[in-house]
Amino acid sequence: MAGILVYALHDDEGNFNKNSLGAISEAAKLAGELGTEAAAVVVGDVSDDGAAGLGAYGAKRVFRAKDAPEGLAQPIVDVMAKVISDEGFSYALFGGGLLGFEIGAGLTARLNAGVTMEVTEVKVQDGKLVAERPVLQDSAIVDVGYVGEPGIIIGRLNAFDANAGDGGSAEVVDVEVELSDWSTKARMVTRGEQRGADVNIEDAEILVGGGRGLGEKDNFKLAEDLADAMGGAVAATRAVVDAGWYPYAAQIGQTGKTVAPKLYLAAGISGAIQHKVGMQNSENILAINKDPNAPIFEFSDLGIVGDLHKILPKLTEAVKARKGG
Amino acid sequence: MKICCLVKEVPDAAVQKRIDSNTKRLDRSGEKNLNPFDTHGIEAAMQIREGGNAQVDEIVAVTMGPESAVRALHKAVALGADRSVHLTDEALAGSDVCATGYALAKVLESEQPDLVLLGQQSDDGECYTIGAVVADHLKMPSLTQVIKIDVADNKLTCERQAEYGYDTVEVELPAVISVGDAINEPRYPSLKAIMGAKKKPLDTHATGDVGIEADHVGEDGSKTQVLAINPPPTKEPGEIIEDEDTNETVEKIVAWLDERKLL
């Protein structure tokens, strides 16, 4: 059975990750074209119903390793390597995020397999899968094929849409896996800590995104004043969240939120791919950046090359005046 | 404790990067530099050495790449590494992630490090995965995108952001850690360190010296193949305004917002 195996990530409450569900739907679609099976792997505490429920997205079987911990890559590499070898899967597919990168990389070493990451599309060519991967800041797209099996495909965030179909349930297969010695040498102390205030950015129609270009934590006030004047909320990049300048709940991107407001106003944000994937579907993108070569200008509708410290305060005043009058 | 820092020579940020349509590889001509993300790995090693919780006997910079890559090693040494190791061989050209990870693991094996540090990504390849590939070959635990490392009792306590927020993870040594750029602010090398870098020991290895099987590396040993290179779908370029007179710029922004009924 030359199928496609997907890793389905879940949080501590047992909710599956949207990008994992998307990867299952994508695998099911591709398996249909290849005339083969899509299956999923889950680890840790996943209920029978939870596992079987992945059938709705297109998984025929779900391999469950109850004893392997969720959240760290290497135990999952052990599980997936065993399932791939025992069952003869030809491809492993991951939705966008972080853990999939690490698991896919581990499998590459373990199974001497080819890997492609940041994949935006997968197609069938001559009975094999070919991955499309944007490279060099999305300035070119390469088609990557695999030599031998399995082939490892790591998707970009939001590349694959989750489609809950007719609610068919998957066969749940419990697997026992002996973890490698080195897989047990990393231990989760706390998982998914929410740093900073719990802010809501998903419902805002206007978002002012602040990045490292703001210069320091206190300067987020410039973004907040503008957002207040416009009736919107403030979002942030990982760089400033990691630095402790702004709450994680406001972060957009690969390991943050995905938004599509009417306006995304990026101030002092370079436009790295991992940020872009979380906001590129905004209806209007306005960027203020002092570097004319900043990647953000490649995908903004209006780009202002200039110093945000000069522009933001005046813009806030002008918006207030316009709204007041 | 011995720390190996993986480093890479990449095209300078100012160079317009492109793929050579004949070789289907990155065109590596033009000005080059040490991958900026790797400077955070070297700085992390220096901070562990200076932190006093672990005795660091040696920091070794390790790279794989053509002859020119010694310049990246010199920069790594100027930033604090004690010596460097250069894996270079025609046979390695065209290696994909699978082959590169294998080759780097082999050269690291010959060094027997207690800790391997590297940057979160290379500025050119943007694969984010080499650390985890190397770790599995070395049979070591690993973590990527780490923004805080505390060392105590032969163990690291690491923090990093994953899908659901911040994870704190305890990792036993020996281990492979890729660090995020928020972990530290790399220091500038002193003029003395820059001048002295070329005098520090540098070992050069070919594939055979470290037991790399030739058919596992290079284009022939790779498990992926670039079948085609296409331009991205064309998008209407946005309007660009250079801010000269800020009052005028702001007027234009407000008009633009108004037009789209965003106010």
Ligand SMILES: Cc1cc2nc3c(=O)[nH]c(=O)nc-3n(C[C@H](O)[C@H](O)[C@H](O)COP(=O)(O)OP(=O)(O)OC[C@H]3O[C@@H](n4cnc5c(N)ncnc54)[C@H](O)[C@@H]3O)c2cc1C
């Ligand atoms: C696995 C992985 C996951 C990631 N996940 C995310 C994620 O979820 N979200 C995310 O955002 N990032 C994520 N990143 C990080 C991402 O790659 C970038 O590092 C980050 O988005 C950069 O943030 P930034 O734009 O604030 O900072 P920078 O890239 O440093 O950009 C700052 C910008 O500000 C401009 N600037 C400076 N001063 C001024 C001024 N006075 N006026 C105007 N402009 C100015 C500069 O020209 C520059 O373009 C991830 C990375 C990896 C590897």
